[in-house]
Amino acid sequence: MVLSDFLSVLAGFWQNGPVQVALAVGGGAALVSAVVGVFTVLRGQAFAGHALADVSSAGGSASLLLGLRPLVGFFAMAALAAGGMEALGARAVRERDLVTGIVLGAGLGLTALFLYFDMTSTATTGAAVSVMFGSMFALAPGTVTLALGVAALALAASAALYRPLLLIALDPDLATIRGVRVRAVGFAHVVVLAMAVSLSAMTIGAILSTALLIGPAACGLRLARRTGTAIAIAAGLGLLATWGGIFLAYDSFYWTPGHGWPVSFFVVAIIVGAYALTGLRGRAG
Amino acid sequence: MDGNATLPALAVERLSVALSGRTILDHVGFSLAPGSFCGLIGANGSGKTTLLRSILGLVTPSGGTIRCAGGKPGQAIGYVPQKIQFDPFMPLRARDVVGLGLDGHRFGIPLPNAARRARVAAMLAAVDAERFADQRVGDLSGGQQQRVMIAHALIRAPKLLLLDEPLANLDLRSIAEVVGLLHRLTEKQGITVLLSAHDMNPLLPVMDQIVYLAHGRAVSGTVADVVRGGVLSQLYGYHIDVIRVHGRVLVVAAGGVEAQDGSLLCDPVHVAPIP
Numbered sequence: 001m002v003l004s005d006f007l008s009v010l011a012g013f014w015q016n017g018p019v020q021v022a023l024a025v026g027g028g029a030a031l032v033s034a035v036v037g038v039f040t041v042l043r044g045q046a047f048a049g050h051a052l053a054d055v056s057s058a059g060g061s062a063s064l065l066l067g068l069r070p071l072v073g074f075f076a077m078a079a080l081a082a083g084g085m086e087a088l089g090a091r092a093v094r095e096r097d098l099v100t101g102i103v104l105g106a107g108l109g110l111t112a113l114f115l116y117f118d119m120t121s122t123a124t125t126g127a128a129v130s131v132m133f134g135s136m137f138a139l140a141p142g143t144v145t146l147a148l149g150v151a152a153l154a155l156a157a158s159a160a161l162y163r164p165l166l167l168i169a170l171d172p173d174l175a176t177i178r179g180v181r182v183r184a185v186g187f188a189h190v191v192v193l194a195m196a197v198s199l200s201a202m203t204i205g206a207i208l209s210t211a212l213l214i215g216p217a218a219c220g221l222r223l224a225r226r227t228g229t230a231i232a233i234a235a236g237l238g239l240l241a242t243w244g245g246i247f248l249a250y251d252s253f254y255w256t257p258g259h260g261w262p263v264s265f266f267v268v269a270i271i272v273g274a275y276a277l278t279g280l281r282g283r284a285g
Numbered sequence: 286m287d288g289n290a291t292l293p294a295l296a297v298e299r300l301s302v303a304l305s306g307r308t309i310l311d312h313v314g315f316s317l318a319p320g321s322f323c324g325l326i327g328a329n330g331s332g333k334t335t336l337l338r339s340i341l342g343l344v345t346p347s348g349g350t351i352r353c354a355g356g357k358p359g360q361a362i363g364y365v366p367q368k369i370q371f372d373p374f375m376p377l378r379a380r381d382v383v384g385l386g387l388d389g390h391r392f393g394i395p396l397p398n399a400a401r402r403a404r405v406a407a408m409l410a411a412v413d414a415e416r417f418a419d420q421r422v423g424d425l426s427g428g429q430q431q432r433v434m435i436a437h438a439l440i441r442a443p444k445l446l447l448l449d450e451p452l453a454n455l456d457l458r459s460i461a462e463v464v465g466l467l468h469r470l471t472e473k474q475g476i477t478v479l480l481s482a483h484d485m486n487p488l489l490p491v492m493d494q495i496v497y498l499a500h501g502r503a504v505s506g507t508v509a510d511v512v513r514g515g516v517l518s519q520l521y522g523y524h525i526d527v528i529r530v531h532g533r534v535l536v537v538a539a540g541g542v543e544a545q546d547g548s549l550l551c552d553p554v555h556v557a558p559i560p
């Protein structure tokens with residue numbers, strides 16, 4: 001019976017320890033990425049988001065060498081890069097892309113170095129794949145509290161910056177004359193962005209974290225007339241893709257004997273599919 | 286507080302501004318009476334935006350003083366910037382943009398609040414924007430967006446309203462609507478309006494005063510005083526003729542050349558076919 005097979009898979013799914021950790025941490029990462037992603041797209045900082053994620057991989061790979069928690073490594077490096085971009089301070093969009101590109105290059109150089117050391121040390125042979133493409137089922141159970149704490153902090157900060165970010169997106173001069181410290185708010189947003197990409201780098205991987213950051217947000221922005229609605233759609237889709245991806249990856253152990261399919265593949269597949277679907281549909285509330 | 290009535294709403298004295306070492310404004314001075322409608326007229330690049338941004342404190346002058354009745358810009362001055370580009374994906378309804386004018390500088394998410402909602406609705410009604418209040422701003426026409434931005438600028442009840450080329454890209458009907466709306470604001474609510482434009486003609490029926498910018502310098506006064514061949518020739522430094530025809534004013538530089546569309550090119554107003 002297909003249905004009874006499905007139900008028994010589902011029962012095993014819920015009781016599986018690594019799955020529970022993945023659902024919690026992945027869900028937190030998806031939620032934060034969706035919310036932060038909406039503002040990131042509005043600010044035209046998708047490239048900066050991707051660069052922070054890539055650079056964070058240097059921290060992720062270094063943390064394996066040093067025996068630190070991966071999230072600490074990912075975030076430390078992303079925050080350093082965020083600070084670097086701010087210090088090099090570029091106003092114009094073109095200039096900003098340049099600075100982002102330079103920071104990105106520098107970070108990936110370090111990643112190459114650390115991953116090389118990771119691979120030559122027998123204890124961390126799988127480092128390259130887990131840093132770049134995620135390790136959803138290999139998260140340490142002790143990570144849950146820290147990850148959800150970072151997620152809660154990022155969500156609270158996004159909520160605090162909500163109105164100033166929108167006013168700046170409308171026009172920075174209008175924000176300035178109303179007393180908004182445009183530059184400080186922008187920097188605070190980049191730090192929150194660093195938290196978001198570190199969380200998703202740890203779960204679906206540094207390279208694919210952009211999909212979780214931009215995809216659901218882009219769908220929300222396509223469909224909604226209001227910011228709140230856009231964020232709700234993005235959050236729902238991010239959670240659906242991540243949890244759905246985790247379930248499919250778990251289930252895939254029964255598809256191909258001996259090995260399953262990676263979670264990240266399913267997460268991205270669901271997001272891309274949803275984005276294609278939103279192109280066919282009109283706007284919601 | 287009777288004495289305040291005689292204080293100008295805005296007084297600019299010997300204002301000089303240099304950007305990247307170039308003098309953009311050179312000893313510009315004028316003052317606006319409360320409740321007056323003033324056109325800031327000048328060609329492209331004459332410094333209209335720079336002057337407005339200086340008044341708002343967004344540009345630091347190299348000399349001179351700017352005094353504004355009522356204090357800090359965000360509080361006492363409303364501003365409609367030149368060509369705001371609404372991102373097509375901007376997830377804001379016209380209503381939300383007006384709401385941001387009220388409390389967009391505050392931290393946190395706006396909580397549902399009946400008083401706030403009523404104030405936004407009243408503002409939308411005042412600029413006749415209720416019909417499209419629930420549409421995404423990016424989907425509105427230029428004239429509709431302009432009215433939404435005026436509501437955004439007015440919702441905190443400023444005494445002075447600065448608008449940078451709000452009539453650019455509008456058709457004749459929308460121009461008449463926006464100008465009429467602003468004129469009513471000066472008459473009914475005593476708001477002082479300073480509006481920049483490169484063509485003064487749509488403003489002629491309502492303008493109490495004109496500030497005419499050219500080559501970084503300004504002359505100001507009533508239209509009758511300022512828009513005269515002698516005055517403008519002095520400002521430009523070469524011969525200018527002012528022609529009044531069919532109720533329109535044409536400012537023509539000597540030696541104006543034919544443009545490709547057959548109209549006479551002049552500075553700062555193209556001789557447009559009379560509608």
Ligand SMILES: Nc1ncnc2c1ncn2[C@@H]1O[C@H](COP(=O)(O)OP(=O)(O)OP(=O)(O)O)[C@@H](O)[C@H]1O
Nearest residue numbers: 304305307309327328329330331332333334335336
């Ligand atoms: N940041 C800057 N650095 C140097 N020069 C500048 C800067 N901003 C503006 N300018 C120059 O100052 C002059 C006045 O510019 P401004 O934008 O104030 O003119 P404007 O009258 O508003 O023109 P328009 O009708 O095209 O809007 C222009 O010659 C412009 O090139």
Ligand SMILES: [Mg+2]
Nearest residue numbers: 333334367449
């Ligand atoms: Mg201008």
